[in-house]
Amino acid sequence: MGLIKKLPVYTEHIPGGSLVTTSVNSVLTMAQAKSLWYLLFGTACCAIELMATGASRYDFDRLGMIFRASPRQADIMLVAGTITKKMAPRVKRIYDQMAQPRYVLAMGGCAIGGGPFYYDCYSVLKGVDKIIPVDVFVPGCPPRPEALLQGCLEVGKKIRTLKLDEWS
Amino acid sequence: MELAPIFAWIYDLLISLGLSVALADLVSQIGLAVFVFSLLCVLALFLVWWERKISAHIQQRFGPMMTGWHGVFQTVMDALKLLQKEDITPTVADRGVFFWAPVIVFTCAFAAYIVIPFGKGLIVSDLNIGILYIIAITTFTIIGLMMAGWGSNNKYALLGGMRSAAQVVSYEVPLVLSIMGVVMVTGSMSMNDIVAAQSGWAGFRWNIIFQPLGFVIYIIAATAEANRTPFDLPEAEQELVAGFNIEYSGMKFAMFFLAEFVNMFTVSAIATTVFLGGWNGPLLPSWMWFLGKTLAMVFVLMWFRWTFPRLRVDQLMEFAWKVLLPLAFVNIIYVGVLALWLK
Amino acid sequence: MAEELRTEDMTMNMGPQHPSTHGVCRLVLTLDGEVIKDCQPVIGFLHRSIEKMCENRTYAQCIPLMDRFEYCTSMSCNWAFCLAAEKLSDIKVPERGEYLRVIMGELNRIASHLIFVGVTPMDCGALTPFLYTFRERERIMDLFEMTCGQRLTYNYIRIGGVAKDIPPEFIPKCREFLDIFEEKIRDYEKLLVDNPIWIARNKGVGIITPQLVYDYCISGPSARASGVNFDIRKNDPYSIYDRFDFDIPLGTGGDCYDRFNVRVNEMRQSARIVAQALDHLPDGEIRVKVPLKFKPNPGEVYSRRENSRGEMGVYLVSDGSTKPFRIRARGGSFSHLQAVPHIVKGLKIADLVAIFASMDIIMPEIDR
């Protein structure tokens, strides 16, 4: 992993080296974008919609996304549902356990900014980006499966734009 | 279009180049090993893609579609992505054990292919204790699984490791007994002899016709051997999150993942050579027969996974010792009588 | 020999993030090898204080919150809340409104049972029934989307009736769904009910005795699976359930296997109700005119409704203002999770997962 990061430094000096890095860069980032293994972090209503997206009509597997139960093997964390203050330290811990290049997709109003539980609520964390960096927000309460699929494609597009040494 | 003459031609070419016989042997053996290893890696990648497509179509959905035609390069993308993943070793983990576990599981999965006859003359080295060697090597993977379970210092992994040890040990005995039935009939343990013994009736004198019970016992024990549902307790996703490979990420996890599929192919390859007549078959070249039968067996294993629920640990043990083992003994007695009667 | 072997108990966390805890529930297990000696559920990870929020909202604003109270059958949560409000100021819902409520409520029960029938085998290892049941559930989602525009949290049942009338193509599509549904249920049963591994994993596991039902207020299908014959639709009828003839499936053993079969048969009965309701659907008003600043006359009421997971009760106190003074929503899973440690003692982890799934426990009802 370290070597790949230092690749651009070496190949720059060889004539035509940048051509090599850009092509390697595009292949590696395409590989990441095309096979995002998602860690299901379903807490509330969005979890049911996430299951419906995983089912046969709006299949996640078409995008190459399979469900991995352990955070070590997951690339993208789908935070689906309300994150309460009691749950926040657990979310942070699981995010730290994930292996690098990791991404987060905040699904649903509650994960983006507290959603319907913004006013008068003493126990809900107003948005998951207060504790972990979020890449893509998918609004909706719960968002339709098509919106979620489009969100995942957005994560893919975002990965494509990253350079080799800019990974999170 | 047999492949064996090609290897023979390469060997003669080496000799003509003036290498000494020993050196030529060495080079050709290494070449063959590299060829078989790369062939298996490609095959494992194909199997991963095939399993995702079969499971998708069983479950009325599409499966990978985005990378290439019908997601053909999906597994290549997965492998490339796993290459880039950070390779985490938990601080509390038992470093050495944690590091060597996937290595052992990976090498044992590939080591079994030395004696498997891919076709007429297409065998890396025809040991005269072929089948015994395979059984010994495949049970080696338990040590890898237990090391993974113990090494990652994670309660789920420990449970997964212990379960895999209990399961594979108790399903080893019926597996060996069912294969022994065939060895009794053919009289030799070398794989080529086993296949040769089934080449009667224009290539259809398979052992399964004479020992159907042995075949059934073998298939059940083999599913348990390869940790496939309904016996996939070591990595039961719903109970133990991800079983023994819970702390592995990046390339270490990829090695476990590939080893599981290669194990599945090994188990099906043994099934074809021992029970379904190996590469015997009219018209088509021998290696095509072998590949067809093995992929059919792999399809059956995949079919099991997407239809059956999972057994509980104690039911697993009970089934092995109280049902499968007595049946295996009955099979041995039946084969003994059959062998006497055939003489 | 076993006594000399000094074995230690291992405490293990089926933590808040676990594939089979149906949301965020943490079970602290003390294990002796694989056998569970003690199980302490830790809840509160989804406590969204819906009761405190409702005290500062008008009655119309409370309904979407009650949707999210139990999101698998949010139609019946709306209905329970509206029942309570209507009981307070005895509003008479027009005929068509009542029929639409029954149709939507029963379709929502079928959808919730389909989630159950899909997820329970998944927890026991069979991954395919989940896809088949969600394929049927998508058809019901289309029906709901046609009428109330949302797939999961409908905000459809309002105080005094129903929000919108059903579009013309609702009835043919609904009939078409009901026709194929019976045959699909037979598919699920073919795949599971007489599957020896499924029977081995579920028969005689997690027995709930009728005494336990009374002690721990277990209600709904989990209680009926132990032979306790109580269904609120029949014994304490609300709205127009006494006009339909349907029977209550009852189990005998009270184990996971019976709980599964009771829910599968309940889907059949709900389909029967929907078919009958569609036949006698009258025309006319769908909603009584209720002022936006609806002020019920003061008083206290406890209305309850047969939800797919158990008894859904709403205790409503109103002081005559536009905002409810106190709301207490009670779902079935709250007492079911309370009973799980007593059922699971001495069984294995695989049994715990099977029991937890078969009691159809989900977290929003517990944490509110």
Next chain:
Amino acid sequence: MTKAELTAHITTTFSGQVTVIENTQPEPYFIVKPEDLVAFARFIHDDSALQLTFLMNLAGADTGERYEVVYNVCSYQLKHRIFFKIQLPHDNPEFDTVIQVWPGANWFEREVWELFGMTVRNHPNLTRFLLEDDWNEGFPLRKGWTGTDFIPLPDRG
């Protein structure tokens, strides 16, 4: 049994003092003194004519000047139900547990304690389970309670 019969039966046979609240609902509603709560609970649970064995709901309520704990109980066998409540002073509300009569009341009482602050005498496990572990901002469901980032809904008229 109808509402009138139930009220008559309970008021006559129960030893302690019970007041009946008139309400339009079909269920009888009683106020029980906190001291003989457990006796009343045992009576309605064991009485052969009532057999109110199923505790549907146990809710706390803060009515500004006093606290109330409302019990809704029903009988699965005889298919009838009654409500009763106890009223507690506003300064330190305390009431006895009914776990020995209905074991299911365990978590209901814990929740009443955690969100309202009414201590439950001899409850086996009165610990926090809904709010976060290091919660120190009082009892949220009390009237007029506000917390750190507790933003009330702006009233749009």
